[in-house]
Amino acid sequence: MTTLDARFGAALADLCEEAADLVRPLWKSGLVVDRKSDDSPVTEADRRAETLILAGLARLAPEVPVVSEEHASEFGAPGRIGRAFLLVDPIDGTKAFVRGDPNFTVNIGLIVDGVPVAGAISAPATGETWFTTGQGVLKRINGGAAASVRVRVWPEGAAIALVSHTMKPQTLQALADRYGFHGTDAMDSSIKFCRLAEGAADIYPRHGPTMEWDIAAGHAILAAAGGRVEAEDGGPFLYGKAKAGFLNGGFVARGG
Template sequence: MSETSNEVGEALAEICEAAAALILPLWRSGLTVVHKADESPVTEADRRGEALILEQLARRFPGVPVISEEDASEFGTPDAIGPRFFLVDPLDGTKAFVRGDTHFTVNIGLIEDGRPVAGAVVAPPTGEAWYTAGGRAMKRIQGGTAQPVRVRPWPPGEAVCLISHTMKEETIQALADRYGFDKREAMDSSVKLCRIAEGAADIYPRHGPTMEWDIAAGHAVLAAAGGRLTTPEGEPFLYGKASEGFRNGWFVARGG
């Protein structure tokens, strides 16, 4: 790997921004949606974004393996993976993308020894980019000057939970009883982790299925911003679960 660990996050942000520029013109363009074996949607935007990311990762980080969503969907995941690899989701929030909503992201995370050590998340509609750099989380908009972001302390009586659009009211109430938040906001994709990282929300409990590439980049950003993502019991959340097809268990992301 040519870049130092401090430089990796910014390099990943540049790649994500290039993929976002490729994807954005396809948003709200009426492009064809097909469905994978698990009935999840995939579009030409997913495929073009992934092709660009894989090419640039191979050029900038030769020899580092990559696990990427669309490739994994078509060809399956490896039975084993080494201690260092990238996780790529070229378009997280495809359902939102198809609906014309703004909550979709481009994601690349670097895993070392089971933990996310660098990552970048870009929201194409707004041009927001969050990434790790020098042990901090940074944010820039439309390629402008980056500023550090940080989680906020838990605000008693005002804590905001991020939920999915499809969550039932009884499920939300059960989560509120368990985690003690006061407000909720619905949104899709890994942008939820970035909103917590920048101090705009406080908790994101996910008691449902996700894949490692869905959250690795956002996890890296959140951790660099002073937040944490753990199992519901508070145990470390690890990556590289090749024997489980890179599927995640439940998790809870929190700010300060």
């Protein structure tokens, strides 16, 4: 039986890095961009990475069901799910990948009883990988030695929010007034959770929709590093919303 706790993150990290190695040569290679039914982009890189990850998870954890983005997009998400399952996003930030920007990631998260308990994220463009352990979160770069990371204490007067590139100025000001941050950094993908987890920023408010596979791994990493993710109303942010197609509502991710 697979170890269904934070320690599984190390195995997931190895698999994320395998997928990152596959994806990296395809970045900036002029891949054809197709459109899914929701008009979001998908490329051969997404499909190849997902195939690799699903095969790896079948070896690592054959007893744990998997919900993955491209499979769900093509065949539909399951209408029900068990207490333990895996969420896979083979490339989170496909729009950034297509533009040639570096902030796209490979994500795998493990959910138990609605809570993300283990996760790994790899950033193919930079070689960075973050993953949960029994003692917190480790980060390694290009397969080097892993080092512990942790959120930072909220810096009064200098807090940084991570936001979308396309956020309108009036929306940004409303968020600053509500949450009290002072500066911003715009980037795509779940790497925002990792930057919070390693103390490079302080808050990531997301009031628009996401899918569970977009953020589960990042949520697990941030929580293990001392941060938290809350629903927009301040309540717990849970997973396994099969009847809603694994669609999320708004949330706020925080560092220390």
